Amino acid sequence: MPGTTGGREKRLELEGQAFCDTKSFYPLLAKHFQPSLEEIQSTTFSDYIRYSVLRKSQEGYDDEEEDEVSERTSSCSRQSNYCAGKPKIGYDYGLAKITLPEGFSTRMGIANDQTGRGADWQSGTLLGDMILPSPMTQIVRGLGGIYEYIFMDNKPTTVAEFREKADKYIESQLGKKIMNEKSIDILERKFWKRLGPTMESSMYGADMDGTLFSKDDNADFDWNLSKLQSCLQLLLMDQDDTDSKKGWGGIPGVTTPYLYFGMWASVFCAHTEDMNLLSINYLHAGAPKIWYAIAAGEDSRRFEHLMESNYHHAKKDCPEYLRHKRSLVSPSILKKAGIPFTRTVQYPGDAIVTFPGSYHSGFNTGFNVAEATNFAVPEWIPYGRRASVCNCRPDSVRLNVDRLETLLLQYEKEVPQKKRVLWKDWVANVKKKRHQEKMSNATYGSSPTKKTKMTENTVSTSKPKDFWVEVMQPLLKKSTKKSKSRKSRKKPEMEEEIWHLAKHTGRKPFRPSDRVLCIIPAVVDTSSSGNDKGNNKSKNNEDSEECFAGYVIDEQNDHVRVRLDGMGKKDEIWMDTNNSKIFVDGGRWEEKEKDFKMPTLHYWKEEDFSER
Incomplete structure (x- = not known):
């Protein structure tokens, strides 16, 4: 009996230690990748994301089995359809951090100044006089770790004026001593401790169309956010050539980059990307950002149930209310609810990649400048097919996932694996070939007739x-319950x-x-x-x-x-x-x-x- 009691106590001790070590008790540190200049030069952006970042973040991935997994992944990548039509891949993390090497960018767009405070950022310079068209005031309400935001647009201001407001705001909130605090943990505790309706509202310059990457940046690399490679570019096949010239991606609001100017306590609320796409956020200059993310799957479903219990009125008005980006939850609430989440700190030169379908949120620790955009890889297709769209606004992003998968299968069938062609270049080649075939089949006699008819139709004013x-x-979808299957019409x-x-x-x-x-x-x-x-x-x-x-x-x-x-x-x-x-x-x-x-x-x- 004594031996039995001792064994039980030992087992309880091990179970308690295992519980304390689980990611549901402490935030899980995000995967951190630090590629060399040669590494990112030898592969495309999408391939690095797929075979390095996403693969090493998969559920159950073991570093010790990397060689075996790499061989299996390489074998899978040679198949014609990649992951199209296959079950979705689960991930243990909601995001990953990539510290890009020195030399990947000339930093000409930020005057090679990652502080955001040098001479080239002052009033009277190109960067200092850049206009923020509508910075918004973020008004918070709520207590106890559950918060809701209201956003109010302000009049346009310059970057130099915005930075001045940011410095005055953090000094009034934290004082000069804490204002220059380098400890992220102290700043993080200060933020969550002071957050509430009694705190003076901060400002955030979000969703500003533009880029700070120079045209000369990334001549040999594929990490310029304004030229980012994405399989969404396959949808250019169905666009007119005139439409495809609108930006590098050709799909406004999805693949075109946006700039974000933050200050202390400005937040980005919990949300998933449109159509569950992946996103990349690069911090150009300034103070760090703190990120929290919840992986898609069971973790995100539990998070949705938690939010629904606190925002049931918003849920009733719009089933996709979390896409309004107005809700924020503290890490302490996530811990109490037993919801696993990922945490990381982003410094200038770091890129944060959010995974498909993951919820992410965070805040800025001071004045900073970031750039972000969406992208997709073939592994995203199952997530995109399950994505829901908010119908509150007509400009909500909608993508034809089935059409994209069809084009992806066609691309994989026509393009040899050993001679990989960029998605956008393949679309241009196919369009060019079709145009040449159309011109070769055309006859000289039919063209004038067609032009005459078109002119007549244009001039005609008939109703x-x-x-x-x-x-x-x-x-309508049939019920999956056996008790109702016999009663179906x-x-x-x-x-x-x-x-x-x-x-x-x-x-x-x-x-x-x-x-x-x-x-x-x-x-x-x-x-x-x-x-x-x-x-x-x-x-x-x-x-x-x-x-x-x-x-x-x-x-x-x-x-x-x-x-x-x-x-x-x-x-x-x-x-x-x-x-x-x-x-x-x-x-x-x-x-x-x-x-x-x-x-x-x-x-x-x-x-x-x-x-x-």
Whole structure:
């Protein structure tokens, strides 16, 4: 018996020690990568992120098995589809820190001054007189570690004026002695201890379009955020050449970089990136940033439950309320809730990469300047497919993940593994080849005729004709519960065709409750009956553009929010009122009507509107 008691005490002691060592009790330090100049020169940005950063951050990764994992990863990378169509990869961390080597950048954009306080940052210089168009005041409310922010825009100011305000603010909050404190731990404790509605509000110059990387930066490297490589560039395949020249990435608001000017106690609230994309944040100059992150998966789900219990009213108004970037939680609350999280400190010259689907937040310890943008790698696709979109604003980022995966598969099929071509260059080559084929197939006799017709259509002032279009019905997801599977409705043997009259919008604005017809991308189930086997599901689905009926919910900035018939609030869409693919619903055609004759143009054709 005494031996049994001693063994039990020893086991309890080991279990207690194991609990104290778990990441749920203490914040998990982020993976820190310090590549050499030769290392980043010998590989592309995306390959370094994929095979060094993401792979070493995977769940269950063991450094001792690095050679074996490296060989297995190399074998996987030779497959034609990379990770497309495969289960998503889980990560133990929400982010990683990369300290870039000296010489990767000329730092001409910041006058080679990482303090942000030298002569070239003063008033009257190019950097000092840079305009911050709308720095915002961050008003906080809440106590006990759960906070909510309200943002108010201010009038434009220069960088030199903003830095002066930042210095006066930190001195008033901490005093001169603490103002120059180099200990991050002391500054971190001061921040969370003083945070609350009684604290004077700080300011943050966020989301300013621009870059501080010079055009001459990264001539031999791939880490210039204004030229960052991303597989999202494959979507340039579907854009006009004129649109693809808008910035390096060609997708405004996603791959174009933004500048951020911070001061003491200015925060970035807990959020995931649009479409669960990855992001990179490079600190050019100034005081450090402190980051917290929660990995996607079970940890993020527990965090969402915690936030929902504190923000249930916001959750009711918008299921994706965390994308509003207004909520902040202290590390002590995360510890009490047993939610694992990652913590790291970012210094000038450090790049922070947030992983797909991870929640991240943090604050600035003084005046600083950072630059950030989004990007994607093939491993992101499963996360992007599961991403939800906030429908509160028409400019929320939406990406066609299925189309991107199709282009990625095509790229992997056509590009040899040994001779890797950048995604953007491959798109340019394919477009050039298509243009050459089109020109070679063209005849001299047909061109003048086509130009004449286009001129006649342009001069014509006739009113666009209304037409009949078949309206599709959305397929609702079947219940996965066995108790309800027998009660599910059977698919009718013969589906009823539903036709509506599409009337052009004209100049009359839309109002809430107006009935509309929308031509949008959809996946059509082409199976003729329910006898198809489950493994043939992908073969029976086709991507196309179809017409759906619905009604207007809201109108903002020449956009209308539409709730489609048969769909819920979560599936509402925004449509541009100037788009040629939204129409006024003129009503349904009833077969019982007598003396009715179907017009000649009674179906949708994409090419009918592409020439207008």
